[in-house]
Amino acid sequence: MKLGALKFIKFTTYNLDLKYFNLSEFDSPDEVGSGNKMDSKFLEKLDYARHNAGIPFKINSGYRTKEHNLKVGGRIGSSHQKVPCQAADIAYNGSRERYIILNALMSVGINRLGIGKSFIHCDLDNSKDQDVIWLYN
Numbered sequence: 712m713k714l715g716a717l718k719f720i721k722f723t724t725y726n727l728d729l730k731y732f733n734l735s736e737f738d739s740p741d742e743v744g745s746g747n748k749m750d751s752k753f754l755e756k757l758d759y760a761r762h763n764a765g766i767p768f769k770i771n772s773g774y775r776t777k778e779h780n781l782k783v784g785g786r787i788g789s790s791h792q793k794v795p796c797q798a799a800d801i802a803y804n805g806s807r808e809r810y811i812i813l814n815a816l817m818s819v820g821i822n823r824l825g826i827g828k829s830f831i832h833c834d835l836d837n838s839k840d841q842d843v844i845w846l847y848n
Contacts, residue, residue: 727751731761737773737799748774750795753835756819757799764815766808771830772800790823790836798834800827813844 727734732754734746761768772783775791785791790798803809809831813824816833823839825832827847 727754729754729758731758731768732770736770737796739774739776739779741779742774742776745774745776748794748796750797750835753795753797753799756821756835757816757833760812760815760819760821763818764811766811768812769802770799771802773798790834790839793836797836798832800830800832802830804829 734749734754735744737746737749737754739745757768772791774794774796775783775785775789777792779785780789780792790796791800801812803812809826812831813826816824816831821833821835822842823834823836824844825847826844832847
């Protein structure tokens, strides 16, 4: 399956043809429209992963402003704050969903994964270690 043409202007994603997501799902709660700061290639991979998984992906967090990142206890230098943003947190319920989502993300080349009790962080931040899976306390 091929997604439509992607336009990328000043780190803002316009006319992105995603099958499973709306850009607003990636907004920082304190900045309406900030989902446009997401990286189009990352979103395309995430859309393919969602297709491969065959289950919905609920986005807990995409782009984050500095203020929102501090509010949720995000780390300084969080991949969620970079523009264009190549990070997202996906909610899951139970070990079966966790497995399906992780498998789908890895199948499309998303290779930085963090596992929390109820979410999976995924990113393509090339400035950080690659091919890693970590656990959140």
